[in-house]
Amino acid sequence: MTTLDVSAVRTRFTGQVIVPGDTDYDTARGLFYGGTDSRPAVIIRPVDPTEVAGVVALAHETGLELAVRCGGHNPVGLSSVDGGIVLDLRQLRAIAIDVDERTVWAQTGLTAGDVTKAVAEHGLAVGFGDSATVGIGGITTGGGVGFLSRKYGMTIDNVLAAEVVTADGQILQVDAGSHPDLFWAIRGGGGNFGVVTRFKYRLHEVPGVTGGLLMLPATADVVHGFITEAAAAPEELSVIVNVMPAPPMPFVPAELHGSMVVFGLVCYAGPADEAEKVLAPIRALAEPIADMVRPITYPEMFMEEGDDDYHPTATARNLFTDQLDHALVTQILERLDTAPAPMRVTQFRPLGGAVSRVADDATAYSHRGRPFMVNVAAFLDGPDTKAEREQWVLDTSALIANGEPGAYVNFLAEDGAERAREAWPAGTWERLTQVKRQYDPGNLFRRNVNIPPA
Template sequence: MSLKDYSAPQPRAADIGGLAATLDGPLITAEDAGYDEARAVYNGMIDRRPFAIARCANAADVAGCIRFATEEGLELAVRGGGHNAGGFGVWDGALVIDLSAMRSVDVDAEAHTVRVDGGCTWGDVDGATVPYGMATPSGFMASTGVGGLALGGGVGYLSRRYGLTVDSLLSADVVLADGTLVTADPTSHPDLFWGLRGGGGNFGVVVSFRFACHDVGEHGTVVGGPVLYDLADAPEVMRWYRELLPTLPEELSGWIGLLTIPPAAPFPEELWGRKACAIVWCYTGPADKAAAVMAPVRDFGSPLLVGLAPMPFSALQQAFDGLYPAGLQWYWKADMFTEISDAAIDVHAKYGALLPTGHSTMHLYPIDGAAMRVDAAATAFPYRGGGWAGTIVGVDPDPANTGAITEWAKAYWDELHPTSAGGVYVNFLGQEGDDRVRSAYGANYDRLARVKAQYDPHNVFHINQNIPPAGTPTG
């Protein structure tokens, strides 16, 4: 069953009042002054009007909302950090379970673990773990929500050395579709635990995660930052990068992209507004080996800027947050790539020259090293053969430019897609239909559908990249 098959009946006002009385957190409706702020998500292109937003204070609030929604036949959306590409954290006419008030983080430095509430961002987690010299593999922005990124897989700076976020997940506390709270780990609800590691929000509401932490740099200090090249050099840089990256020590990782140099410090003013090819590097190994390990990436070609420097890992994670505040217009397209082919490089060069706005960009994130050493069937995330998760995003603050950024991203993707592996990283997927959701999971899809049938047989959690329960017709 797909999203279009659902209607959104409205509950009676008295019922909403009864729900509000049972919650420890506030219930926000269209009559409340904070409604518009509460329904806003990271992608400013998403403008939906939920019936009510429950800012849950605890697992009991989450359970109460689930029971209420199912009893009333009401749509149910779940919001963590709000970064989701498709904006599934809100939905017209839905009751939104908003976890953003659940933000506690508890570090066990001796055990190298961290317990994280479902409403946390990765900035919350890094702020707690990096002072101990540790981090959990995450993404590339501190403002990203823990829940959305972790449940979709979690590709980031630490993936080459320590694997994906799901590879460091030790357990999860989950409120299920019937309102019960369970802990999923390798021995308790193991099928659910498998599905949570890449299967998205299909199986329940994760109210807390427990992750393994890993040593990063010297007391949390890494060497990182961008190396920028003239856009005309992009084909040469991409050919060099695709060959070099798999040969590098796993302590060094870097993503490559095409972008416009921001008109702000710390970039030199003479480079502001210039289109460029960028590689953002992160080295997490011993400081005394940094110079030797990074020499090949520091010295290649004729860079416009070499911005490599020691910094806390948390600072690298926050580097792009200011450039991409919440509320910008975003249009996403994405694919997985096993190689950066010459044909792909030609397409990148063409559309890099056509970047429509200063925020629009293309990124390729590596998935190799430790991330490859996990069997493709061991977690729901299936792409363990090496390569890159690619994303094309048209971005701008002005809604008037929505058409331009959308058309550029679509045209770019249309030409690039034939060079791809055919699948997609689910965290980069918009509302693109059942076939694209299937492509995100490959051979793992059928097992995910069986787990869905076990834990959410009525598809209560369908406002997401939906995996219908096994036996349910799709279309």
């Protein structure tokens, strides 16, 4: 390792170079989630792919560890690094929409909200996740499960091409016919294979959706009914079913604050009259506490993130499960009722539809046939609460798990290293390690759920 010559680095890059002592250093190093406090030696914001390659070269020259940041949403702070180099892509914000072709080239400094709003002006959409502030680079390389997944597939299912800066500084244009192994790997393999500087996405005609928040009381009948109805619904419907204490929002009666509710996020990508018919059985499960589901533009599905100074800290576990019967839902609710954390959540995402119509080996995401994704989380009140909250999350997850072990790489947290083989099982793992050996044999890109080179 060598000492970083800051003045030389500033001369070398047109983009911002931020180091400790600069007035904007603390803001620049901040991440979405709390719980980490990394202090990089330097944060560099390149202005083009050539400068991205220059940052990669700098990491080789200095021996400093490299972290790549898009939106900064990694739950355990992998997009920053103590004493190392943060390659912050936020200045790569070019976007080029081809309305006739229904495609968009978008640089990876853009967020899901940025791209969604831009293409919605033409009545078009590409599905990302459920947060507007997540970076498109991170969510896409990991897979992308969100409000349009059952209708139009995961984000990676709509990637047509990409531009990638590899560990040796090459700037490659990749697609199904050019570097097809790398193109396969960056669709679900995370940030292990290079720095993606832009993606070309297929767009879909989505002039509007019927969507929003549907809050219901959390009984076993309601939770089981919501999940079951959503899973059996036409694939135009995608939902996120959060079972959690009612937050103190203005539309929630004060006497219900803290009581267990279903905080359902609903998105129907089809005609409004059809949406009403499909949603009727879900609405009929109980008298809604709040029903904000209505015809809206697709960008309105992304709820406001709130206070920029709010950085939640939680312990969480992600898994796939094959069965969520009434008895199991009852047990989950009992655990939520007696949890040690004042704020805890179990989140259910029915999958299927377009997600399941893609072969497991078509992309590096290997869980196409799994019907449900589940996330269990407990928020921390301080470091002394972590151990008991972690144990509650582990025990609750063990109760829910059935079918083959599995995990979604974008939602892995502290357990990322030990569960990488669950994210990428068997043949997928072996293939990824071979691609890693070809494009990053020295494992430069290791601040991630890491895949070591074969």
